[in-house]
Amino acid sequence: MLLSLAIRDFVIVDRLELEFKPGFTVLTGETGAGKSILIDALALVLGERADAGVVRAACERAELSAEFDAAKIPVLKNWLDENGLADEPGVCLMRRVIDASGRSRSFINGRAVTLQQLREAGECLVDIHGQHAHQSLLKSSAQRELLDGYAGSGDSAREVARYFRDWQAVRERFLAWEKDSAAAAVELEQLEWQVRELRALDLGEEEWPELQAEHARLAHSASLLENAQYAVELLAEGDQALLPQLNGLIGRINKVVEFDSALGEPLAILDSAAAQMQEAAYGLRHYAQRLDMDPDRLRQIEQRLEQVHDMARKYRIAAEALPQLLQERAARLEELQQLGSAEALQRQEAEAEAAYLSRAKVLSAARRLAAQELGSKVSEGMQQLAMTGGRFEVALHALPEGNVHGLEQVEFLVSSHSSLAEKPLAKVASGGELSRISLAIQVVTSKVAAVPTLIFDEVDVGIGGGVAEVVGMMLQGLGRERQVLCITHLPQVAALGHQHWQVSKITRDDQVVSRIAALDRFQRIEEVARMLGGVTITDTTRQHAAEMLGMQ
Secondary structure, eight states, X not given: OEEEEEEEEXXXXXXXXXXXXXXXXXXXXXXXXXXXXXXXXXXXXXXXXOOGXXXXXXXXXXXXXEEEEOTTOHHHHHHHXXXXXXXXXXXXXXXXXXETTSOEEEEEXXXXXXXXXXXXXXXXXXXXXXXXXXXXXXSHHHHHHHHHHHHTOHHHHHHHHHHHHHHHHHHHHHHHHHHHHHHHHHHHHHHHHXXXXXXXXXXXXXXXXXXXHHHHHHHTHHHHHHHHHHHHIIIIISTTOHHHHHHHHHHHHHHHGGGOGXXXXXXXXXXXXXXXXXXXXXHHHHHHHHOOOOHHHHHHHHHHHHHHHHHHHHHTSOGGGHHHHHHHHHHHHHHHHHXXXXXXXXXXXXXXXXXXXXXXXXXXXXXXXXXXXXXXXXXXXXXXXXXXXXXXXXXXXEXXXXXXXXXXXXXEEEESSTTSOOEEGGGOOOHHHHHHHHHHHHHHHTTTOOOOEEEEESXXXXXXXXXXXXXXXXXXXXXXXXXXXXXXXXXXXXXXXXXXXXXXXXXXXXXXXXXXXXXXXXXXXXXXXXXXHTTOOOHHHHHHHHXXXXXX
């Protein structure tokens, strides 16, 4: 609900800060006092287009801000989260700055936003009913949602939308398959034999480097054996082997080292060299003994290498890339196979369509019942609002193929008089009639509508007496469910408000300035008396006003 509104240098308002309460609030005042300024300011905060003419004379800019309690509006909370505009939990602060040049800036919770974003957030918060454009009931989507809410079919409508999207997804797959079926069939056949061929090769990711290493070893086994044997003979087994000679040298130095300790370090180095040389000779001897010189294995390896090279040349890639190629072709083959046949896809589409239609028909039945009841009750309300013979109908225009919202388009139709044909609510010409029709709709649907704050302008145009009291009672009753603000010229309506504000204007420094003040019980008697009696207010008029207010 609306918590506060701050206005600065707007039209004939210099500074104004208002705090709002729940329930039904009435705004009254003399003609020309600026009662519509409040609505105009709110409309701009909620995303209406602005021009430089709204900036107060001789001022640089107009500033407007409104704070809302959004704790019980999950749609707005989700929207703020999705757009990165959430701030203090349960609070939505909307601000608009309009320069004298006509340039406008918008903010939500202190962050700069586009005018469209301001408008989207505003649609969750306030409905202004009257000659102003901010009127959600004129939108087809809002009419449909209101009917579904009244029917208790919100979940059913969301389910229908989900099944419709599922159906369309299957249909799109089938259409894509039909379009590309010939090319897909050729690709499928090609992939099948390619995958079979690559799998038959059975080349593992680690096999190729292992094959190359084993081939190099087997192809040079004779040279490897010859050099290993030569090294063993040179180190340990030949007539002039190095190891016996080194051991002899170590023995000679051992005999004299006791005479000079300086020989100890070279002797230790020689001992280490002899040990390493002995270890090397042992390792080379063992290598020569186990070296495989298997010509059959060499032929097998060479045949395997030739297979791999042939396959790599065929696909024009490196041999080591063949395993990755197999994975890619197999994945694409599986993707094409999952598309299925024409028969399978047609069957899936038929099943998805049947599931959608089944649920859409249930939704349609609920809508038909709710449409009849809603039309009847709103029509009754119109009779009470000086629209004798007026009719309201919820038309359900059939959509043979259906859409994401079901099997019908919802449209509100009205006739303000028995002699007039029904026409769409959006085309009702009279602002007063539109306001009263909207009031009747809001009263009937107040328990299911989502927008928490309603503002009515001109609901009392062309009515008076008992009808005016009916309007006031309707607004008062609506105020028990929602926050309601109403600009009124009728004392019967004003007397039924839970709160009463008076709009006035004063002249200061040769400039007209508008003021809005909350009235106490005695001030309300005076204001209602003024509305009853005009310029001259008598004690009898005041008594009548007090009776209307229940304040004798």
